Amino acid sequence: MSHSVELHKVGMTFGATRAVGDVSFNVEGGEFFSILGPSGCGKTTILRMIAGFLQPTEGRITIGGKDMAGLGPNQRPTAMIFQSLALFPLMPVWENIAFGLEARGASKAERRSKADELLKLIALEGYGDRMPGELSGGQRQRVAIARALAVEPQVLLLDEPLSALDLKLRQHMRAELRALQKRTGVTFIYITHDQSEALAMSDRIAVMSAGVLQQVGAPRELYDNPATPFVATFVGETNVVAGKATAVEAGIATVETGLGTMRGRAGPGVAAGQAVRLYVRPEALVPGGKGDNTLSATVERIDFEGAFALAHGRLADGSAMVASISSTDLGGAPAIGGSATFGFDTRHAVVLPDG
């Protein structure tokens, strides 16, 4: 079982700027854990604190139960994969992979055999004597992973390593990374600003915004039960209707909006009399008005995306609305320019405090 990572009230201040504040979460051993957030949200700072490139100004980081305070990156059971990959361009691939072993004083034969073993793992057998510059983007990616795995880390830290790849390759590498993680059992902490990447790969995700931890949970949980307005809007597409909660009963909030009364599941901190927002996913909106609640909109355009189509409309209060319609149901799609009614179930809507 590989090591767990715990962050306890971790904060980082650069001069007058507070990059990260009061972040606590536990990553379990062998877990694929993502930290998701827009650029500048502090996720890279957290990764660099776990790696040991930065020492937190507040709080404590433990890896495998051991306090990491004062330990540098070369003294921690972690290995990092950099956004730029940072392969050593003047060393052949096998020396790149074996660099960590070289630093540990392994003999040349030992290094070579370990490198060959790892090249097999990443399906690049026979590429050991090439230079990194001769490899494709995806191959370099795999070499960077092998180089990090060569030191047998307990925790692998990945700083948006797929961001430089094109879409097809990125999707392929997602699956490959996921499979590699399951095979090696190493704890992965993965940084990304791409929510679909995080949803597709992770066991659990921590969502960050402006240096503050918003929510930690499994992908489904974040998507279905966002705890904060930021999570509701950042993770996946959503429609927002502002209003005032008139009643909260048995976890269901009744919301008085400019578009009529609607009901949705009450999120944390919602109380009667409060200004709230109701969030409903595009795929929860059903054309034709079937459901517990209804929304009327003028349909402006329909974008065909292949498996589904997105109907963009405008609500009576002037705000935008988007509904996802399965391609197989397109026959019953509303006409462009016309008015249409969309229905949604109460259990598919979430109500969160305004703010």
Next chain:
Amino acid sequence: MAELYRRFGGGLSTIFVALVLMWLAGMVLAPNIMMVDYALRPNLPPAQIGGPNDVYSLDNVMYLANEAVHRSIFFKTIWASAFVAFATFVVCYPLAYWLAQHATPSQTAIALLALTIPFWINEVLRTLAWYIILAFRGPLNALLLSLGIIDEPMRWYGNGGVLAGMIYAYILFMLFPIYNAIESLEKAQIEAARDLGASTWRIHWRVVMPHAKAGIATGCVFTFMLAAGSYVAPALLGAPGSRWFTEIIYNWFFEGGDWNRGAAYALVLLVLCLVVVLVTLKLARVNLTDVAK
């Protein structure tokens, strides 16, 4: 060349090319050909120049080969210049690394300015400053005596003085090529090496220095050539025991009155310097054109 003609027209371009050719022929080629010519001919009284004794031979070069003192000073100059290059590298590398990877932009600006200002003063005057600092009753001895590090004033002129003066004179020639090379190294590579457990020494040996190899070779070649051809530092800061080969060449010209032998000595120094430079570049796998950049 075609680009030049296209841009400036035939007349102006021809003038440019002619000027460059005249410069090369008059200022570079002619003196060197004259040096070779002088080196290969005997030193004769004016009346015999062009006479039956005025024939080409290697006598002047052979004189150096058979003259034990000159020969040893020659080889000493070569290895001492190599040592100067090495010592300058040792002084400059940490500074270049710090400037390129750690210093803030304002720190870099101040440091580079501080390093450049002394170069606004003539080399002879800068060396004279060291002459004063290293004098027997000079400030360095006074400082060391007052700190109790030495009991008697030291005589710094000689090998130590020449080394100090040369390192000081050539710092920028070493610093800038290395600084430029290290500056282009991606910080993440250094971090990756550290993350993989490498010691500081290994990070430099395996990652930073290989990346900066062209810059290091350039700096060393510059410094070596300047040191081997240096006259001021050994003349001012040297002692009879630390004679430099350039001083012997000088003596043949201006005291011995034998220009031919002086030219032969200079030619040998030039050839050996060229060999050392080309071998160094070959070993470092750097092209001469990279150095010129």
